[in-house]
Amino acid sequence: MQEFEHIQSLWQSHSVEVKISSEEMLAQAKKEVKAIRTKSLFNIAGMVVSFLAIGSILVLFDFNSWTTPVGIGIIIATVAIYTLxxxxEHLLISKNDFTIHPAAYLANLKAYQLSRLHLHNKLYWFYTFAVSIGVTLYFYETLNQMDTWIQLSFVLFTIIWIVFCATILRKGYMNREKERIDLLIEKFQRISNQLQDKH
Structure with a gap:
């Protein structure tokens, strides 16, 4: 038993320092940036497809109530603003190459992180509120023709879904994204320091 404790204390006191070259770290960081850019492009593409799909409803169908086209208009405007x-944000992480402009790239990455934080906090509530009003106006004509219990079920489901997205999904996503960007900023700062030490 004492031998085991002795070996364990030796193991814990022995620290191994792994050295990663700035070139390897830069390759890893660039791969992560590429993944963020790709995800950003997919988000933009998804919003553009949503914009076109919702806009086509307005063009292809006739509605009896004025509330339906107004609701669709609010949703379209909200999606357009969010897409812009x-x-x-995509331009911030695509503007500069780290190897050419390290300081500018780091500044853009930090600005991107702040913008994402703002998007997931204040702008998220604007988006949710505007889309909720738009959906309410859109479904006003349809729900008016349904039974009261169906109307209440629809409203209850919508409220539960918004609360679920606003709490569990949004916070988890925010934490993961913040952690990922923090690590990326830290990597680029370390690479920048290593490059400066070489000169």
């Missing part, structure tokens, strides 16, 4: 914000 996502596009501006």
């Amino acid at each position: 914000i996502l596009f501006k």
Whole structure:
């Protein structure tokens, strides 16, 4: 038993330092940036497809109530604004090459992180509120023709879904994204420091 404790204490006191070259770290960081850019493009593409799909409803169908086209209009405007914000964020992480402009790239990455934080906090509530009003106006004509219990079920489901997305899904996503970008910023700062030490 004493031998085991002795070996364990030796193992714990022995620290191994893994050295990663700045080139390897830069390759890893660039791969992560590429993944973020690709995800960003998919988000933008998804929003554009949503914009076109919702817009086609407005063009292809006739409605009896004025509330339906107004609701669709609010949703379309909200999706368009959100898409523009996502596009501006995408430009932040696509603008500069780290190897050419390290300081500018780090500044853009930090600005991207702040923008994402703002998007998931204040702008998320604007988006949710606007889309909720739009959906309510859109379904007003349809729900008016349904039984009261169906109307209440629809409203209850919508409220539960919004609360679920606003709490569990949003917070988990925010934490994962913040952690990922923090690690990326840290990597780029370490690479920048290593490159400066070489000169």
